[in-house]
Amino acid sequence: MFDAAPLLRDVFGFDAFRPGQEEIAHAVASGENVLAIMPTGGGKSLCFQLPALMRDGVTVVISPLIALMRDQVRGLQEAGVAAGALTSGNTVEETEAVWAALEEGRLKLLYMAPERLASGAAMGMLRRIGVNLIAVDEAHCVSQWGHDFRPDYLRIGELRRALGVPLAAFTATADAETRAEIVEKLFDGVEPCFFLRGFDRPNIHLAFAVKDSPRRQILDFAGGRRGQAGIVYCGTRAKTEVLAQALREDGHSACHYHGGMEAEDRRIVEARFAREDGLIVVATVAFGMGIDKPDIRWVAHADLPKSIEAYYQEIGRAGRDGGPAETLTLYGPDDIRLRRNQIDEGLAPPERRAADHARLNALLGLAEALTCRRQTLLGYFGETDVTCGRCDLCDNPVELFDATTPVRMALSAILRTEEWFGAGHLTDILLGNMTDKVRERGHDLLPTYGVGITFSKAQWQAIFRQMMGHDLVRPDPGRHGALRMTEAALPILRGEAAIELRKDTVRAAARRPAVKAMVGEEDAPLLSALKAKRRALAEAARVPAYVIFPDRTLIEMAEKRPATLDQMARIGGVGARKLERYGAMFLEVVNGAAEMLHPARRRLAGRDTAATYDRLLAVQASLMRGPDGIDKPLSCSAAQLARVAQMRADDRNAVQQALGDRRWERFGAAFLDVLGQSD
Template sequence: MTKQVDLSGYLKKHFGFDTFKGNQEAIIQNVLDGNDSFVLMPTGGGKSLCYQLPALILNGTAIIISPLIALMKNQVDAMRNFSEDDGIAHFLNSSLSKSAIQQVKDDVVSGKTRLLYVAPESLTKEENIEFLKQVPISFYAVDEAHCISEWGHDFRPEYRRIRPIISEIGTAPLIALTATATPKVQHDIQKNLGMLNAHVFKSSFNRTNLFYEIRPKVNATREIIKMLKENTGKSAIIYCLSRKKVEELAENLVVNGIKALPYHAGMDAATRTGNQDKFLMEEIDVVVATIAFGMGIDKPDVRFVIHYDIPKSLEGYYQETGRAGRDGGEGRCVAFYSYKDIQKLEKFMQGKPLAEQEIGKQLLLETVAYAETSLCRRKMLLHYFGEKYTPENCSTCDNCINPKEQFEGKNHIIKMLKVVNELKERFKTEHVIQVMVGKVTSVIKSYQHHELPIFGCGSDEDEKFWHAVTRQSLVAGLLSKDIESYGLLKVTEKGQEYIQKPYSIMLTRDHDYDVMEQETRTAGGTAALDTGLFSMLKDLRKKISKKKELPPFVIFQDPSLEAMATYYPVSQEELQNMPGVGAGKARRFGKDFVNLIKRHVEENEIERPMDMVVKSVANKSKSKVSIIQNIDRQVSLDDIAGSKGIELLELLQEIESIVYSGTRVNIDYYIDQVMDEEHRDDIFYYFKEDAETDDIGAALEELGEDEYSEEDVRMVRIKFISEVGN
């Protein structure tokens, strides 16, 4: 049923635009011709128009299957703005009252409604199926189609039921749309929707205006505040993985004078929608959110997308960063990375079905590869989506702006390719690298790979080095990962040719974030550490510690001195804003430190960066007050942790921050229940007489990890600091 129409005329009439973007016109024509279409178009490319315009041109109602109520509401409101009749677009979902549902059905039956948005859950309801059987349907559109695939970043099982239900309601052309899909996910979507013969329209994934950057996760909150303060008034979305962190970070931003609100699925619908609307209406600048936020958010001028926590997959990362700079203007994408976060995410996967764990692990490894690589980030990202980026330097990512030194990689690559061949292409990266460095594990032994001549052939370099070689060989097309079988390494045809006829390939070493975190910490985070002042503060601490016969760390820990030597607090009030310094500590020990800093600032005519002193959240003390009250009532620490929904170790860390800030607590009642006297005294004596620092790792090493648990050492350290220091 070819329908030749003046598409530009319709575009102007309904939406007021003069020209189509990218593939839009060809896609719309394909829908009008009655063909199935698969549309892969990055965020900001204008996906919605690809089904909105044909819905207005064709007779009947287009059924738009969409995953989120907020997303449907936005789209329906947008469509109504383009039309005089509100009935032109409706949504049908669980948020509607009975009378509202009746109104929707009346408008659909009367032919007024051209677009009907339906959640997959609503589509499966028997009464809706029966109703839609009577409706002339122009076509079906499956938005956010990546939700169909287990390999996508937002898998929803109900999406897999769409095809059988469509067949039951009545067949019509189908258009599936997504902003992110690797070749594997694309095939999954088409197969599941029964549209393997669909016309495929793929736009480039390259968003040229976005700047990509990964930073080590040190003082991330302070870094974020600094970034936002330097860009006051600019819109930003900050993503965190947990609701708790969303609330906490949003509070921190507000306390520091930034207009921010939280957004997560645990909030009631009205508050959540209200916060989203305030962001869209520019009443606030920043929204701190879990990944529940963002699908279909059409705000064109988001200037920053910041990931406080690294996402679970590169699709998720790409989709979320894609919300920056949709108007073609500035868009900075900054992610904070620490391998500890990856380990945390792996921990969350435990207990899930094995196949799901394997998929999750593969997706995580791709994220690690992206974060740690020193290759052009754009090249790496586009390679992941099956697109080749040929320029050597994109000049819009941290790696291209600060390139790492290169070295000749030919011999290393050949060694790697030969080992993959020797292992018959049946193993994942981890295993291949363990064979190369000569690491004997139970799995290596079970395959007798430690007896192969190639075992240890790359032992002159470490595992990190070989990971970098693997990643760069994948991007160069010499190796491939067989995703179907969970990431087995294969040598490509190009790779086999390379073994025979090698040529020069320059490689770079990956970033080592453990080292970078260490360097950033010792450099005092964001601002520059005044090393002269730092050493004077340490001398003062030593002097006071001798006078009071206390270990130096009881007075102030190193991070507190580093902050003082970075931000120059010259009053007790300012001193209290330093990490690990509360009112009690400031009163007890602060005077001499403040005087020393004041003198140093005056003598050296230092301009203090006090505007960047990050204020701590006052009402975070609510939680602390309740902990102190519970301890005063001698409530078991296990019960306090349980009531707060946290582990005992997390509670001990909360109590530590209380005592390190100068407040005294007495947990003897609990220590006496769980530890014998001798055990307790050994740890106490260690901190009093032997410890040079208060480091838990050093304490466990000295005391013996077999006899003493981390919880034991932390509890006695709390007792020690509280009694001796506060």
């Protein structure tokens, strides 16, 4: 008989379950394997904490966020539940107290980070303490297609098999692909009891805005909610500190939080945020604030998140008490470029990077949505029956325009250049800009050359961005960011469908000055690929990345695109030793294939003698069967050719000695002619 009412009331202080909680908690308490998809703030933790008290033994909770674990343990302890966490953020006293409670058999819930499962000692300890249930929070981290993959989550399935106990997995963000991988990795492909409780948080107001003096935009947003608790997410540690200081100077109570801080300093911020009213925490998204504070009234993103899943989780920190909450997400071309670069510079396989680009396209689709944002957001997770009235686009609908003609122009340019170029070069074609690249490739002869002069370069960039948001085109990691059309683009290209875009985004693009980037837009994906290769080599050698090549060397490679080792040798920072060690590998990144050279020839790359070697090789080929083409084939070794290439024409005896009598007779006179031309 499932009677959780006394525990629900006496321990947790609730008179009734929230929608969906009771049946999930019942399944977990009954020992079923469970996968539950619940909206952020929907009360996932109760669904494993309550069953933990109803079952004998210890429930192990695997969670990726130290802050979240500490917050839940603190709440349980205050409710009189014996709970503890083993984390790197513990004090010595906290860890000793957890071990003592385990040894005495008092502990009911033990929180651990997945990284601890890598230790054989941890596995032995879990076997010994009488674990009766495993609960996995943020279960999407097991999926390599998810937005926050943690490789240590892959050990959880092994733990379940080793302990022979039921497992309950929870997440707020998992599309069909991610759910399938969770089932495969955590449940060995056997379908668990599955609960999908929807993703809508109707109390949260959604809003996006293009960056325009972003610090002032954040200060204005916070100023309109003065005295309310809020979180500002930033893309870098440095920005969290600068923005927190700006908020304090503007009269707010604010502090920063990021992974570079000392553990004690992070604990202080966590404690302040849990305790103080009206505190603003400015945090990095990578270390997000995993704190179950119910009265956070607003969340702002100073930088674009990396995916819809990440966005949904981060805004879900607000309004957990069911009261009204507001959000604001700022974005701009630089954010999108940064996120693209992060994908391309990663070490994931091409299919994963392609999937990540598609996920980023989906987030752009939300940022550049034409109508209700809630419909776009929930539609991504498969929900179609949506009622809104709580987003900026429902408050103030945007003006649209028929963009079928410019979009067809862009798609035609992509098609006629065989999907080998990015938005920068395509824009030059559409605007009729006679760049060196346009001239060299004959793209000034295309029918699309110069047809798009009614829009500026910045406006074309905005159009391409909205095309990505509609998932008409995607960057191809295998072609260094070249845009490739999706199936959705074909009806528009063929004139079978029309498309509308937002006029405000295109209009605003004409007013915003372009930000100077390290390289041009067309070369940025290649630079990212070169950085990814450098990172892999640096990690393998356990040296800083700049030891392989500094940024300025990779920038020159991206801009000049050397096709041979000789051209690579002329790149600044590529000396003879590095050319020998790394040249072929970086050439393969630039050109898609390594230049096949004999090691003897490769050592001459970049020197004047390299050209001499190549001419000697050509002469040898013409005389291989003698001057009349009827003699027995004869050739020199690569090492012999390399030695001769470094000689002078008046070194007749040395050349003869290097070749030997037979080869001297066949090639000697012709080789001396080549050496004479080189002097």
